[in-house]
Amino acid sequence: MNNTFRILFSVLLVAGVAACAKKAVKPTATADTTPAVSQPTDNAGRYQVGDLDTDACLRQRVVYFDLDRTEIKPEFNAQISCHAEYMRQFPNARVTLEGHADERGTREYNLGLGERRGMAVQSALSGAGASGGQLNVVSYGEERPVDRGHDESAWSKNRRVEIVYTTAN
């Protein structure tokens, strides 16, 4: 997923720059988009475009859930907040929330469960500053496990929502 995102991100970065140029919005912004910058947020708490790849908080893009639960656990609050803040600062950013379930239970029911989890993250992000139009939920149910094991260790990794940027800025 990370590699895919990186490729996607570079493509979008180029596309984004082109789009900015067309709209004649702040042509100087091109200078800020060099992705090699490894600094975190600047002093004013503002994110820069490259931060998605470098910022310790923004690089966290998976929210894990308890069995049959859809509540977001407190340890993911910081992750939700920084992504919401990034999306607030970059209103053109678009995110797909991919909801997943573990293998227990039926596949169609797990599609529903994955969607509920995606929607829980969607409403948390909206509540923290992202706008609804930036967010899209897709449930994969149990169809895309990251661990094909059949124990709690595997299941706990599979019960998740992945935050996938389809447009970075």
Place this chain on the structure above:
Amino acid sequence: MNRLSLRCFAMAMLLAFAGTAFAQGLSIDITDGSSTADPIAVVPFAFEGAGLPPETDVSEIVRADLARSGKFFTLGRRDIIEFPTRESEVKFATWRMLKQNYLVVGRLADAGDGALRVEFELFDVARQSRMMGLAISGQRTAMRDVAHQIADLVYEKILGVRGAFWTRIAYVTSVGLGQNTQYALMVADSDGFNPQVVVRSREPLMSPAWSPDGRRLAYVSFERGNSSIYLQDLSTGSRELVSSQKGINGGPAFSPDGTQLAMNLSYGGSPDVYVMDLASRKTRKVTSHFAIDVEPVWTPDGQRLVFTSDRSGKPQLYEVPASGGDASRLTFQGQYNARATICCDGKKIAMAQGTGNVYRIAVLDRATTTYSEISPGNVDESPSFAPNGSMLLYAATEGPRGVLYAVSADGRVRQRLVLADGDVREPAWGPFRQR
């Protein structure tokens, strides 16, 4: 295998050895040898044509079908001491001594244009009488079809119930991991042979459902980046998108008359059951609840839908008129009951029943509201009744991979279908075929 009689053990061993001869290994478990299954001997059919006999061992397929149904004990080949091919060669005393109730003999002859004519006869050993004598012709490449049709005819003649061996099954496979996973929707014969690809995708495929005429499959594909429902014609391969609403598009199920497609859609906020009229493509909402309502299946009269809902907490089965209205709960035993499959005029419903981390297939008898557990695994799911209700397919997990099992409706005989490398799941047993 705990209550295995010596006879069953001998048969299982024979099958284990015989299996290696068929290129695709099949294993069979007889879990209860004390039942009332009928002993039947299927004598190897003689080849009386010119040239080489066909690669397909017709009589062995007939025998394996009958054994798999759970309704018959078939005599192992080692125990067959005479090889009659027609009525005039049958000595009933021999088969009575071998404690056989029924006997099948047959022979293959040339039928012109490279086709073969398979003649077979069924005898009642106690009455020393011929019950049936028929011939079916087919090309050499169609001998598996011919064999399944013979098994169907024998099954029906003895039990008075149409056989379902000459049917097809659909299922989903996945091979590879992560981004390199390849999914395929497959169709094969009811015994797992002749697998054919219906559609391949790099995105997940789910929930195959047969049209009542067996010509089309409805299924869920993620190829558009979200779940969508497609209909595909099996003979032409042409397909059409029927639902790609925002959110989940899942759980397709054809009505018994084939004019409507039930499904679950979540664009209204949470998954609810809908019914689409296939001619007009108009949908109507059947359930309306903030819970997850999924996996609708039709009762055989087409009047009601049974579906899975977690409106009471955990998933349970509910029933609702297909025209909409109040849903009533059907299952009260077990923490988790989902993915219904209905048979026998609606008298029986099989489901995936979960308790703790263990999911097994259970059959609910609606008249007595009693359940019988018919699978032994830990992650058994996706039951699908044969069209005559005699057997079910279900998906199980063995080590890292999913496999399919065919099990007799009483749970007594279970056979693993070896279909492909990788993960195999979501079997759907197709309807009876028209000759």
